[in-house]
Amino acid sequence: MNAVQRWLKSLESRQSLDAVAERLRARVRPFLRERPALEKALRGEWAGHAIHPMIITLPIGCYSAAAVCDLFGRRETARHLISLGLLTVPGAVVTGLAEWSELDLRQRRVGLVHAMTNAASSVCYLLSWRARHRSGDTAGRGWALLGLAAVGVGGTLGGHLTYAQGAGVFRWSDELAEAVGEQPEPRAPFEDRTAGGRHERAAKPGGS
Numbered sequence: 001m002n003a004v005q006r007w008l009k010s011l012e013s014r015q016s017l018d019a020v021a022e023r024l025r026a027r028v029r030p031f032l033r034e035r036p037a038l039e040k041a042l043r044g045e046w047a048g049h050a051i052h053p054m055i056i057t058l059p060i061g062c063y064s065a066a067a068v069c070d071l072f073g074r075r076e077t078a079r080h081l082i083s084l085g086l087l088t089v090p091g092a093v094v095t096g097l098a099e100w101s102e103l104d105l106r107q108r109r110v111g112l113v114h115a116m117t118n119a120a121s122s123v124c125y126l127l128s129w130r131a132r133h134r135s136g137d138t139a140g141r142g143w144a145l146l147g148l149a150a151v152g153v154g155g156t157l158g159g160h161l162t163y164a165q166g167a168g169v170f171r172w173s174d175e176l177a178e179a180v181g182e183q184p185e186p187r188a189p190f191e192d193r194t195a196g197g198r199h200e201r202a203a204k205p206g207g208s
């Protein structure tokens with residue numbers, strides 16, 4: 001196991017993240033439970049899978065394109081792309097929170113760090129946007145580079161969540177789960193499913 005894998009793994013068992021994670025979940029979960037139509041929309045019932053991975057292509061695409069524009073001196077276009085990227089962040093946040101609030105304990109820990117890293121990237125891009133309007137391009141480019149680095153770390157954490165921890169996998173497809181040998185389970189209350197931090201198949205939107 002290399003250093004990156006060790007760090008990602010260590011986050012899964014970091015209990016110091018639980019207090020903040022639980023406070024956040026205690027706000028998100030009841031809010032969505034009382035609004036099943038909203039929860040289904042945010043968690044992608046219409047697509048048949050989570051829509052967070054689709055939405056996040058917007059800020060990531062804008063920020064990456066802005067970096068290329070900066071590289072080739074297209075400052076004005078870079079500024080517009082950063083504005084556009086920032087406008088798409090709320091969509092990434094609400095879809096991410098809706099998914100995250102249904103994950104198990106270990107996934108929620110990694111998800112919280114993922115959310116904080118992406119919050120840091122948004123702050124960097126806000127500062128970049130402001131600097132480009134006020135103090136000049138050099139500071140703007142510096143903040144954008146930091147923001148892109150944070151997006152990279154956030155993406156690594158998001159990838160760990162999805163591909164190593166299986167967050168969001170098989171939520172919609174009992175047939176697929178059966179095909180790989182996992183039996184569809186009767187739905188237990190959310191708290192039972194997450195007790196002890198075991199990895200369990202998460203609930204379908206509105207299904208708990």
Ligand code: HEM
Nearest residue numbers: 050052056092093096097099100115118155158159162168
């Ligand atoms: C600008 C903000 C954000 C960006 C750019 C972003 C980016 C990503 C990326 C790249 C992945 C991996 C997707 C994949 O490879 O399948 C991911 C997954 C994930 N992210 Fe975010 N994220 C953002 C905000 C958030 C927030 C605020 C949360 C809430 C905690 C969150 C929760 C999740 C979850 C639960 C996953 C696992 C896959 C899923 O169920 O959709 N994200 N994110």
